[in-house]
Amino acid sequence: MQINRLFEIIYLLLNKKFMTANELAEHFEVSVRTIYRDIDTLSLAGIPIYALQGKGGGISLLEHYVLDKSVLSEREQNEILYALQSMTVTQVPEADKVLAKLSSLFNKSRTNWIEVDFSPWGSDDKGYSQFTQIKDAILSHRIIEFNYFGSSGEKTARRVEPMKLIFKTNAWYLQAFCQTRNELRMFKIVRMADVQKTEETFTPMIPEPLPGGGQLQETQKWIELCFNISADGAYRVYDEFEEKEITKNTDGSFTIMTTLPESDWLIRYILSFGSEAEVKSPQHIRDMLQLELSKIAMRYKI
Known part of the structure; x- marks a missing residue:
């Protein structure tokens, strides 16, 4: 996010000429200390930015300064735009705003190379x-x-x-x-x-x-699991497991050797395959599945 904020600072100063650190901090919802660190970063990068202390002081760019796109190669310009566009898929409005400005500066049309729907966001x-x-x-x-x-x-x-x-x-x-x-x-x-x-x-x-x-709970126990998935369940196999965990059998079915968290979620996950999956080991997971299936049968009076 810092590169986003740095470019935004430059554009704000190009448009307003002069802003206080407090104004910038309030705009970005960061601390004044963070703003001064950003100013140091821009200065070290060769941007002629300076801060005046005391009453009437503030942050500004040298007069007549123009962001020179020629300091960036064609590839660097594209990488900046692509990186910003990848941020927009998470619906960060600041990234989209800066992307539009830089696309205009670099005289480039926006290439919609990525789109992600993070529902329910x-x-x-x-x-x-x-x-x-x-x-x-x-x-x-x-x-x-x-x-x-x-x-x-x-x-x-x-x-x-x-x-x-x-x-x-x-x-x-x-x-x-x-x-x-x-x-x-x-x-x-x-x-x-x-x-x-x-x-x-x-x-x-x-x-x-x-x-x-990738474990999401520090106290979570993980177990080695072996189960078969019939040929009818092939559409889920390569979506949900790594290739090294999959063995394709001669009858078109698959044997999966993987590591999964031992929890109520695991039972529900295996049951989501319906009759297309059969757990081979460990035995206590088979027992848990049988118990859950018997509860389901009783609920439907089977």
Whole structure:
């Protein structure tokens, strides 16, 4: 996001000639200290920007300065535009605005090389507003408060230091330090309600990589799973598993050897294949599936 803000600062100063650090900080919803770091970055990059201290002071560019596109190669111009366009798929309005300005500056038409639908974000204004609040809280280091619905349906009030948004397995998650539980946690965004960005700030920590190559809960147990999927289920095999985990059998079926989290989700996931999947091992997962199927049979009085 910093390159987005740096270009925006230049354009603001080109248009307004003169702005205070407080005005820029308020515009970008960052600290004054962050703005001064940005000014230092631009100065080191050769942009003739300067700050005047005291009453009537502020930040400005040298008079008659024009952003010279000739300092960037054709490839560099394209990389900047492509990078900004990849940001617009997450519906960050600032990125789209800067993209339009730079496209005009570079005399280039916008190449729509990427499009992603991150539903339910684009499904209604409420979802988009929540996404924006969380994004802004991460960038401005603001504590957020919300109600969270656990896997059992229990609702609890949470107060967290948001660190990073993560998109994995068709769902958005928030990695955050939960002050309520006093530990690092992962929150599924669709289970968050009444999100409020507070005025309280926090000192950000470096987000830790997800354990287990993508594990979303630190206490989650992972197991080796072997199951068969019939030829009729082939349409899901290469969508959901890596090639190294798949063995195609002579009858057209597939044997899958993979590692998955042991949880109620796993049982529901396997059942989503219907009669097209059969678990071979471990035995206790087969037993859990049989128990769940018997409950389903009783519900439908089979």
